[in-house]
Amino acid sequence: MSQNYVLKAETRERVGKGSARELRRNGKVPAVIYGDKQAPLSIALSYKDVYYKIHGGGFMTTVATIEVDGQKIQVLPKAYQLDPIRDFPVHVDLLRVSKNTLVTVQIPVRFINEEKSAGLKRGGVLNIVRHEIEAQCPANQIPDAIEIDLEGTDLGDTIHISSVKLPEDVKPTITDRDFTVATIAAPAGLKSEVDEAAAEGEA
Secondary structure, eight states: OOOOEEEEEEEOSOOSHHHHHHHHHTTEEEEEEEETTEEEEEEEEEHHHHHHHHHTSOGGGSOEEEEETTEEEEEEEEEEEEOTTTOOEEEEEEEEOOTTOEEEEEEEEEEEOGGGOHHHHTTOEEEESOSEEEEEEEGGGOOSOEEEEOTTOOTTOEEEGGGSOOOTTOEESOOSSOOEEEEEEOOHHHHHHHHHHHHHHHO
């Protein structure tokens, strides 16, 4: 699980496009904290802090503590906007969370033991169908990644979500089917040999 981090903020007295532009000129990013049946709170964050967190990875799956006006508010980033041309953050939406809050997040998939896959050793290709899995879990227990063990996999194998060992309390949002996460595809040369052999057998 990613480590919680702290962001210092200040409250925004004024909102609107003009105020937001002024904030950005002063090295700040406008943000809103909402949820938990409380009124939305408009704040300003350090541009540098937000930029490095977004581009450092794990921003949307790591709980942060916002320090503002003597309060410490636990939040999870839910959305952010980047400037379409210069790629810098222009706005962030933050959701208030507690230990009992369930959140829906996109969790990256990480593959391990590739060297122990017979299929990959024979020249097979790992075809990743889902690089992330959307799941629901407690806000304070979001895993950094969902690990998928490739040991024992062979050519033609399909890895479904049912065969993936998920962390405790992590449940996929897709529940109506056993969806595919990855496959071990045969290399082109071997595939044509198999097809030819099959064709000869039918002749």
